[in-house]
Amino acid sequence: MSIGLPVRNGERTVGRAVRSVLEQDYTHFELVISDNASDDGTEEICRELARSDARVRYIRQPENIGLIPNFYAVLHQARGSYFKWMGHDDWLAPAFVGRCVEVLDDDPALILVTTRQGHVGAGGEVESASYDRKGLRSADPVERFRDMLRVYNDSHLLLDPLYGMIRPGPVAGLPRPVMLYEDQVFAGRLALAGPFAHIDEVLSYRLPAPFATRAAIARRLGVPVWQVHVANLLMCRELWTVVGEAGLAPQERRAARAAIAPFFLRRQQMTLAHRVRKATGLASRVLARLLAAPLRRRPADADAHRSSRNVAPVPGGDP
Numbered sequence: 585m586s587i588g589l590p591v592r593n594g595e596r597t598v599g600r601a602v603r604s605v606l607e608q609d610y611t612h613f614e615l616v617i618s619d620n621a622s623d624d625g626t627e628e629i630c631r632e633l634a635r636s637d638a639r640v641r642y643i644r645q646p647e648n649i650g651l652i653p654n655f656y657a658v659l660h661q662a663r664g665s666y667f668k669w670m671g672h673d674d675w676l677a678p679a680f681v682g683r684c685v686e687v688l689d690d691d692p693a694l695i696l697v698t699t700r701q702g703h704v705g706a707g708g709e710v711e712s713a714s715y716d717r718k719g720l721r722s723a724d725p726v727e728r729f730r731d732m733l734r735v736y737n738d739s740h741l742l743l744d745p746l747y748g749m750i751r752p753g754p755v756a757g758l759p760r761p762v763m764l765y766e767d768q769v770f771a772g773r774l775a776l777a778g779p780f781a782h783i784d785e786v787l788s789y790r791l792p793a794p795f796a797t798r799a800a801i802a803r804r805l806g807v808p809v810w811q812v813h814v815a816n817l818l819m820c821r822e823l824w825t826v827v828g829e830a831g832l833a834p835q836e837r838r839a840a841r842a843a844i845a846p847f848f849l850r851r852q853q854m855t856l857a858h859r860v861r862k863a864t865g866l867a868s869r870v871l872a873r874l875l876a877a878p879l880r881r882r883p884a885d886a887d888a889h890r891s892s893r894n895v896a897p898v899p900g901g902d903p
Contacts, residue, residue, distance in 0.1 A: 728776065
């Protein structure tokens with residue numbers, strides 16, 4: 585099997601990511617690294633890792649080809665029967681590859697297997713959530729698509745098909761648009777393409793995204809920043825197109841598209857609630873500063889008032 589690791593300027597974390605791959609219990613794999621013209625110490629780290637282990641193949645792009653094309657660069661270089669994308673700031677438990685290979689070997693109908701992920705906070709705390717539904721393993725593409733939409737509105741902690749292990753044959757030709765929420769659109773394509781399995785055990789770990797705002801993500805992707813304000817609408821428009829391209833029967837196509845409207849409305853509610861919480865927090869901080877300001881000035885004002893009462897009159901001055 586093949587693991588593809590696209591990276592740009594990942595000198596602080598890429599070494600840990602690679603070492604977690606090399607320490608897998610299952611050893612029959614290759615690791616393909618595509619360095620997207622990094623200008624930090626990433627190249628030196630990766631070249632040394634490739635020299636130290638023949639399973640590592642390092643490829644350097646001569647110029648920045650973009651985030652999504654770099655993901656496809658590792659997929660197209662992969663030679664394994666199974667494939668996994670991996671972020672340069674992620675790391676794997678030693679059993680990850682072996683457990684996923686076992687599941688895919690046992691059921692040829694599966695196109696993908698995901699695992700529970702540990703989301704590691706800034707203080708080292710780990711969050712995860714259990715996915716125990718069967719919708720994504722259904723033989724019905726509409727049921728899989730509906731459940732994938734539910735997953736993304738329920739919690740980002742549940743699972744992430746983008747970082748599961750896939751059969752590259754059915755997936756390599758699926759396009760990934762360059763847009764905000766492109767990973768969720770791609771997950772919709774995967775759900776329509778075939779059934780998933782899920783291992784409800786934490787076998788991989790992720791750090792918080794380094795780009796904290798959607799505007800920063802848009803700039804990273806090369807997407808116009810104005811699209812941040814209509815990101816949900818654009819995502820759902822793309823999902824509508826995805827359903828139309830999935831080769832569904834007319835009745836299935838109508839049923840899948842009918843699931844997009846409630847998904848959009850729920851996402852808009854979530855977005856609005858987030859903005860209200862953000863605005864409320866900002867207003868509370870501003871109000872707290874305004875209320876604290878007179879308190880900070882009061883001792884000085886009182887001293888000045890006392891001093892003014894103790895000043896002796898100037899001889900010969902005005903009455």
